[in-house]
Amino acid sequence: MLPELGHFALILALLLAVVQAVFPLLGSFYQKPAWVALGQPAACAQAFFLVCSLLCLTAAFILNDFSVAYVAENSNSRLPLHFRISAVWGAHEGSMLLWMTMLSLWGMSAALASRHLPENISARLISVLGWVSVGFLLFILLTSNPFERLLPYVPLDGADLNPLLQDIGLIIHPPLLYLGYVGLVVPFAFAMAVLMSGNLASAWARWLRPWAVTAWVFLTLGILLGSWWAYRELGWGGWWFWDPVENASLLPWLVATALIHSLAVTDKRGMFKAWTIFLAIFAFSLSLLGTFLVRSGVLTSVHAFANDPARGVFILILLGISVGSAMLLYAWRAQSLREEVKLHLWSRETMLLANNVLLVVMTLSILLGTLYPLILDAFNLGLISVGPPYFNAMFVPLAAPLLFLMALGPHQRWSKTQPSEWLGRLRYTFAISVTLGVVLPFVVTGSLQGHVVLGLALACWVLIATLQDLLGKGMRRGKGFTGVWQLPRSQQGMVIAHVGVAVCAIGIALSSQYSQERDVRMVPGDAYTLGAYTFLFEEVVSGEGPNYTTTTGLFEVSKTKRGGEQVIGTLAPQKRLFYVRNQIMTRAAILANGWRDLYIALGEPLDERAHAWAVRIVYKPFVRWIWLGGLLIALGGFVALFDRRYRQKVAQAFQGAIDLGRLKPANAE
Amino acid sequence: MKKCFWVIWVVGSFSVWAAPIEPYEFANETDRALFQKMTHELRCLTCEAQSIAESNAPWAQDLRREVYRLIQEGGDEMAILTFMTDRYGDSVLYKPPFNQATWVLWLGPFMLLLLGGFILGRIVSRQKGN
Amino acid sequence: MMNSANSNNHHQKHRLAWLRWAAPLAVFLLLLLLFWRGLSLDSSTLPSPLVGQPMPAFSLEMLHDASVLKTEQDFKGQVALINVWATWCFACHHEHPMLMDLAYLNRVPIYGLNYRDDREAALSWLEALGDPYQFTVFDPDATVSIDWGVYGAPETFVIDQKGIIHYRHVGVITINDWETVFLPLIEQLEQAA
The missing domain is CATH 1.10.8.640 (Cytochrome C biogenesis protein)
Structure with missing residues (x-):
């Protein structure tokens, strides 16, 4: 019964989405306030029914209703409750439903908040959100219905959730990532609405800023969690693999980053309007593109998310219609937004534009690398693979100037700056950073590596220059930290995020260059020494989990300190054999502090009689800094959301904006 | 079921469960x-x-x-x-x-960077004309 | 001077202005086409760089008799098929009846290359399902198979009389494959000699 209700709720949501898509749009062109007024309630009701639908599917998982095909394929009666709930988004159909539910929640919030916007903009924004919903609801209902029943032959038990996904990281990673992905729909819908109206007042850009930043924060957190999960769960000790699926999440992030920077210019200076609109379209297009790449199997061939070719075709059509219409609209109307931009070389605008150029080039390069094998294959020019060595080679030369300018940017004033204003203070910063970059690694390791020097020097440069800027501006407001505290939240957020980037860069540079990895054969009683650390293999014990059996190795870790050995902890890497799918999972054990991770993964038993095991021992310095930096980046975005300007002045600002240009003032009510 | 590879059927992105x-x-x-x-x-x-x-x-x-x-x-x-x-x-x-088929791949990012720099340069240099 | 340069500049700017929207649109349309085509591509079949090359040299035990060593010379003389198979390979079960039919037709000799397998298991497989091969060589640790560029099973190589590899088929041979690919190739190779 519940699955049918869920299915029915989905259909209702589709009907409501149609209402939301059609009436406000027509109403805005024919000046019918009553039609426009349908948009908001329709968006709310649509979100309500989608939440109902998602709850119905969740209930089917909790109640072990294996007559539902999707539940039977992805759950099992022995699966613990929290994993039964996260199994809802463990495969294609359910994750699509979650995706869609989040889309509708974003749509509802944006529809409600859009009452601050002029009515024409608001109506068209709601309508575009409705159209996107229609497309994806049709996709779910026609090709990926999660409520399909297996009647009359109901399996006794389910095939279990993929063991790889039975992890805390996977409970929260997809929802956050999807929140970010689909959150980009708001800037997209906004861009479309603006293009239809042919005008963009900077006050509207201010309206959009918190939305773009929120989506970006979720995307940041989603990517971060994915990387952390991969590090913990996969047992390779890596944290980024340039896998096409990872790239699919990085691409919209890069463009969203560009977008929030360009929005700052549009908000503060009323410039880059057409470009900002383009980025808003681009970001959501990439998020759709990612969905297509992940779910159509076009890149990873036969075996990714979906194996039904109809799905690939359907998403491709959706992609074509939504992005195609946006591009056409842009081609038709963007001219009216375009202004003759005049920039001074030393101005914040120029710096932000340079940031945009670099981020977009980075995006296009990663896109090129990801799609290149497909391009060659399509033209019968041979089969090649493009992997981490390529992406690393491309990423570093593009990231370096980005970091370099990141330090300079905040020191520039809007419009025009005399280089002498900042040259004096940044000269020393530069010298100190380069010195630190060279001296620190040399003193600690006794050798120099190009990547470390570059990474460290740039990170110091960003770190010091950013803090200098913060303190300088804070001083002008008041004494010490009160001044810093009184700065606008968006400025504080920017500083936190930039510091996060520097921290992340340190983590990447040091962990990738100084990590040590050993695969060794060990018998209980053996000790292995790696650097200052000694790992004593004590024993192997067997145990049992809810739906798996475990083999756990126990290692005592000690550190040599001034001649003496000191035990610093015990590590218990595990191998889990999952009953239903008969799959073995490695769970690495990690002993971490702020400076380094000690990481052990248990391999195969090499020799049953001798009880010898293959063991991977990894020393990873500063790897935590990568995620710490990522967290700071997200935190910066979060702090920026509390800027007063986004709240207080909005109402007044719009009063001015409504009278602008070609827009008809709201003549409703 | 056309071939018999050791294809690992996984949902989503990552496709191994035990590290080698x-x-x-x-x-x-x-x-x-x-x-x-x-x-x-x-x-x-x-x-x-x-x-x-x-x-x-x-x-x-x-x-x-x-x-x-x-x-x-x-x-x-x-x-x-x-x-x-x-x-x-x-x-x-x-x-x-690097060969005939892949030069776009390898040089593409740098060409894009040059193009971006060129556009940026033009926008900035407009100021001087007036 | 200054003025004319300026207006020239402006003129040029307007002439190229359409590129701002046309370029992204064009790229997008090309991408759509690419994806459309991509949906029907099967990139899991790799072309073998060994096509056109002589067989890699090897010396392997016969599956049926560990004391007999076979080399690539033993495959030479006629146009022949070399089939890579294993008992753990699910698709090889599907392919086996087809191989039995081909052996019955006796159009060309078929040699087996047993890949990463257990000798006992392989022998009982042939006993139970029939042996379509002239003989099978045994490659339990895949050293020779790697020289042949094998990356899965089943794979089938077509060699000519002199031992030059002319085709590598990845996956199960279907009747359609046999009639449209193998047979024409075999006839062509036989006529060429």
């Missing part, structure tokens, strides 16, 4: 570094989006053994790459060679 751990022993750190570099730069053809260093597929296991053997026999990076491409073609390489 093999206690190969090396005479020196250079050899170990070379082994790690090479196994990360060769693609596991029977997996999706994994290098042979990351895959537990039997084929990847065989190739790691071959890489190890070549290193023990004194082979350098070039020798290993040639060995692999002679047997499996360019698609086994994660770092495609």
